[in-house]
Amino acid sequence: MTTFVDRVELHVAAGNGGHGCASVHREKFKPLGGPDGGNGGRGGDVTLVVDQSVTTLLEYHHSPHRKATNGQPGAGDNRSGKEGQDLVLTVPDGTVVLDKQGNVLADLVGEGTTFVAGQGGRGGLGNAALASARRKAPGFALLGEPGESRDIVLELKTVADVALVGYPSAGKSSLISVLSAAKPKIADYPFTTLVPNLGVVTAGSTVYTIADVPGLIPGASQGRGLGLEFLRHVERCSVLVHVLDTATLESDRDPVSDLDIIEEELRQYGGLEDRPRIVVLNKIDIPDGQDLADMIRPDLEARGYQVYEASAVARTGLKELSFALAGIVAEARAAKPKEEATRIVITPKAVDDAGFTVTYDEAEDVYRVRGDKPERWVRQTDFNNDEAVGYLADRLNRLGVEDRLMKAGARAGDGVAIGTEENAVVFDWEPTMMAGAEMLGRRGEDHRLEAPRPAAQRRRDRDAQRDEAQREYDEFDPF
Ligand SMILES: Nc1nc2c(ncn2[C@@H]2O[C@H](COP(=O)(O)OP(=O)(O)OP(=O)(O)O)[C@@H](O)[C@H]2O)c(=O)[nH]1
Ligand SMILES: [Mg+2]
Structure with missing residues (x-):
């Protein structure tokens, strides 16, 4: 049989980011030091690179599952986790990258042309990095994010004059x-x-x-x-x-x-x-x-x-x-x-870091929040840790999610889902709770038990709370 393969399905998985570490510095006779949990390491990418000495996709026919290594978790004493190693897959000149539906993701022509087929997950921040003037000793850390994994098809179209x-x-x-x-x-x-x-x-x-x-x-x-x-x-x-x-x-x-x-x-x-x-x-x-x-x-x-x-x-x-x-x-x-002669480096998508959308999803009866940041933050959250959940609420609020939910017509008690249908975190929305038990420092007070306030008053209170939150946050931004 021939040893030439010009079409293969490939399953790539980038490395997961390592989790951040929550740890408190300990020294003899000084039992209460500051937070010293290090950050998790980034997961490795899976990249395709054109190598003109490679002439067939045979290698991927034999082993179609490729995974980059995970980032290591952070550790106490401010030790960061090791980064995962990128996995570099060499492909012949003229390899076309498609998704399973046949859409062209990239056309790799020219020695060294690179395509990031799977992006490694970010490492989670440790509690040392999460500490701020207001949150002096966070009892939580952020989770590492899963690496991107996907199925792609490689198709060789020989480059000949x-x-x-x-x-x-x-x-x-x-x-x-x-x-x-x-x-x-x-x-x-x-x-x-x-x-x-x-x-x-x-x-x-x-x-x-x-x-x-x-x-x-x-x-x-x-x-x-x-x-x-x-x-x-x-x-x-x-x-x-x-x-x-x-x-x-x-x-x-x-x-x-x-x-x-x-x-x-x-x-x-x-x-x-x-x-x-x-x-x-x-x-x-x-x-x-x-x-x-x-x-x-x-x-x-x-x-x-x-x-x-x-x-x-x-x-x-x-x-x-x-x-x-x-x-x-x-x-x-x-x-x-x-330009065709120059080498192009293509990445799968422009990361839309800024925006998010809030829409009412009638089928599920929830307000759906979609966006790079909110979805990433949800992935980074350890939901078993109340403090981590409070931190998530703070971040979302600061991004303006609460504001937009309000504008979209959400009311206390409505369902809010962050992420896609298959992959969402859903919770009941309680605006003042959302603003953060932690952030407002009013633990033990339940706003729902207060006497009803006139709408204008509620709005003023809310604005005041938001301004306060904003001020506190201006001094701290881990990204
Ligand atoms: N006499 C003569 N024979 C030739 C010439 N060119 C090719 N042949 C013969 O024709 C036959 C087919 O040649 P190939 O080069 O294999 O033909 P091809 O077009 O590549 O054929 P496929 O790969 O089957 O499509 C061989 O027996 C060659 O030796 C020529 O110029 N003169
Ligand atoms: Mg021939």
Whole structure:
């Protein structure tokens, strides 16, 4: 079997962030020191990087589950947890990254082009980092966040300047073997080539790559032969070369109708219409081949093709052909926008750190809060620790979540969900409680037991509370 794989499903999991540590400094005879819990380490990323020495996705076919290492938890004595190690996966030039639905996430072309397929989770802050003038000895720390995990599909679209297409046994691989140093398999039976071959050609000062694809036959678009699947490898080329066999022994074939059939299959595949084409009449070392070539040349030229004659076996016509291709390639390169030559680093999404939305979710009868920060903060919260929960409430309030809930029409006792349907933390909203038992320092007082206040008074009180909270928070922001 062949060891070429050009499409794989890959499951990547970035490392989880380590948890922050809640610890109190202890010294002999000085039992009550300050908080000294260190931060958790960041989880490692999973990144894809183009390495031109890699030619297949085979490695991922064998082991499709890849995970970066987790960050270590923080420890007492202000020791931070170790960061997780990034996992770097090398992929061939021209690898396209898709999601399971087939949407293109990235197109990795050019040595070193990088794509972060999974982002490591942030480490949680330890209680030392959470301490502030007001919260001198936090009895809690933040949890590390889970690393991003997802399923992606990698699809290789060979990066070659020139693509050879034609019937099986037309001599495509033979031409690559004499134009370049590549040594593809050559044999006198059809479908010798099962995977694209790639060669590097030097013609004068131009260096370009040339690839063939498995032979095409009539009906390839309906799946006959090896089908059209491999044509994806010619999508990036700047010139298509029709390799026509002038010496075929099959009675119902001749180079011109071969050309028509291949063109029809290319049309079925689609997307290659704008690529310039040239014709190579191969195998002219055979006497009948040369005669046939002479006969059909005018017809092909009349159709507008540049026609070259060659023999891969006798090695004739190769120089003209390689220089002609170099010319077209050079022209195509000059016409291409410059940026394509530079290396791009792509990350999956712009992190929307600022905003959040509040909407009423009728199906679940909750006010749903969505946003990077609120959702992250929920993930960082240890819900078994009241102080940590109070801290979450403070953060949310400070971001303006309470305000927006109010504007959206939420009333005390309404359900509030933070996060997606599948992954939400839901609680009953109690505005003054939300503002934080901890923050307002009014533990033991339950506002719900107070005599009802007029609305204007309530609003004034709330504003005063918010201003107070704001003042306190201005002195502290861990991020
Ligand atoms: N006489 C002669 N034979 C050739 C020439 N080029 C290729 N051949 C022969 O034709 C046969 C097919 O050559 P390949 O290079 O394998 O053809 P291909 O187009 O790559 O075929 P597939 O991979 O099956 O699509 C081999 O037996 C070659 O030796 C040529 O210029 N002259
Ligand atoms: Mg071949």
